[in-house]
Amino acid sequence: MKSWVEISEERLTANYRCLKEAAGADITVLAVVKADAYGHGAELCAPVLAAAGAEWLGVTDAGEGAAVRTALQRAGIASAQQPRILVMSESLDEDADVLVASELTPVVSTISQMEALAHALNDGDSARSFAVHLEIDTGMSRQGVAIGASLDEVLRWLNLQNRIHLEGVMTHFASAEIAGSHQTLQQQRCFEQALHQVQDAGLRPAWIHAGNSSTVDNPFPEDGGTFCWLRNVAKDVSARCMVRSGLALYGYSLPIEVQQGYAGVHEARIRPSLKPVMTWKTRVTGLREIEPGARIGYNGIFMAERRMRLALLPAGYADGLRRDLSATNTSPAGWVMFGKERAPIVGRVSMNLTTVDVTAIPSIKVGDEAILLGEGITADDHACIARTIPYEILCGVKSPRILS
Numbered sequence: 001m002k003s004w005v006e007i008s009e010e011r012l013t014a015n016y017r018c019l020k021e022a023a024g025a026d027i028t029v030l031a032v033v034k035a036d037a038y039g040h041g042a043e044l045c046a047p048v049l050a051a052a053g054a055e056w057l058g059v060t061d062a063g064e065g066a067a068v069r070t071a072l073q074r075a076g077i078a079s080a081q082q083p084r085i086l087v088m089s090e091s092l093d094e095d096a097d098v099l100v101a102s103e104l105t106p107v108v109s110t111i112s113q114m115e116a117l118a119h120a121l122n123d124g125d126s127a128r129s130f131a132v133h134l135e136i137d138t139g140m141s142r143q144g145v146a147i148g149a150s151l152d153e154v155l156r157w158l159n160l161q162n163r164i165h166l167e168g169v170m171t172h173f174a175s176a177e178i179a180g181s182h183q184t185l186q187q188q189r190c191f192e193q194a195l196h197q198v199q200d201a202g203l204r205p206a207w208i209h210a211g212n213s214s215t216v217d218n219p220f221p222e223d224g225g226t227f228c229w230l231r232n233v234a235k236d237v238s239a240r241c242m243v244r245s246g247l248a249l250y251g252y253s254l255p256i257e258v259q260q261g262y263a264g265v266h267e268a269r270i271r272p273s274l275k276p277v278m279t280w281k282t283r284v285t286g287l288r289e290i291e292p293g294a295r296i297g298y299n300g301i302f303m304a305e306r307r308m309r310l311a312l313l314p315a316g317y318a319d320g321l322r323r324d325l326s327a328t329n330t331s332p333a334g335w336v337m338f339g340k341e342r343a344p345i346v347g348r349v350s351m352n353l354t355t356v357d358v359t360a361i362p363s364i365k366v367g368d369e370a371i372l373l374g375e376g377i378t379a380d381d382h383a384c385i386a387r388t389i390p391y392e393i394l395c396g397v398k399s400p401r402i403l404s
Helices: 009-023 034-039 042-051 062-074 093-101 111-123 149-159 182-200 213-217 225-236 379-386 390-396
Strands: 003-007 027-032 056-059 084-087 105-108 130-137 164-171 207-210 240-245 278-283 286-290 308-313 335-338 341-344 354-357 369-373 401-403
Touching (some): 009 027, 009 042, 034 390, 042 056, 042 062, 056 062, 062 084, 062 093, 093 111, 111 149, 130 149, 149 164, 149 182, 182 225, 207 225, 213 240, 225 240
Parallel strands (some): 003 401, 027 056, 056 084, 084 105, 130 164, 164 207
Antiparallel strands (some): 308 354, 341 354
16 A cells, blocks of 8 residues: 555544534534545544534535445444434435435525425335425525525425425525624625525524534634524524534634734634544655755756755655645755654655655665654645645545544
């Protein structure tokens, strides 16, 4: 195995409990395992989160949801004890049969989506009622039904159904990591308006949910933050409230930014307590000594200025190790860890191979483990070098996963 990923069950559980504590006893934390649990392996992580007490899991689509349902069954979790699974991206009509068969809960925003579900229910033997969660577009312009006439039309359709019922109403914030965000405040007002429409239509959802990991982390506004607002809007419709957290489960959160002119508190609530769940490792496959003037890797972008000892690692951008980590003499970039010692990348990260400088670590030998991502070199470090976000780094890792 040229490289592998170790997933810490202990840290995943601790991060989930940290989120639960921050949210409070009256707010449910949906654990997001979409995109293969942000690259951590949904089939590994979902049973761990279920054992930690997660009532809800979140996936992208019906296929992911069915795979997670199967993983929970294989883990020996009885059907009655399995978390609910929310399919958070809007589904295609052909997904309806899988949604029904795997007992998934879809997010919807159009009558067409729900008509496909009704057809799938009519084709089956079950007479049970099928729950949906309605997403409201409060200003992100991505998915969700617009407030006003479009929402009224959807609500009228739902009122005529006896097999499909509105269990939840939700929205998604575009700027949850920004303290003092005017956009968040505007989205909250739009969501309140939508909930009034729902009430006026005579529908009573059991769940109201909004927000992600940054919503949990961001103390704005100071009078209880978004949690206080969420509790109040849920209380107005006699519903339970929920937040949907993903990134923080895996040990990361976005830095809290500050809206220009905002003078309130903006220190993160949970960021200092989170621990990265993923450790990505490889092994040294070769060692060599080079003389001053020797060039390293493609295009020779790094030239040895002294005698150097190099270690060859069998991982590169085909495995998800970003090419941005490549280093020149004047622009050092990425590094790997051997225990607590740092070894800088020298030259280009290539498709399947990366060279690091171990001159200062004479004990290194062929077969020794190197940490590509983990303690001492985090997804935040990679993201900073690659000018991206930790989400993209984590989701990009392509190596076998091992639960530890």
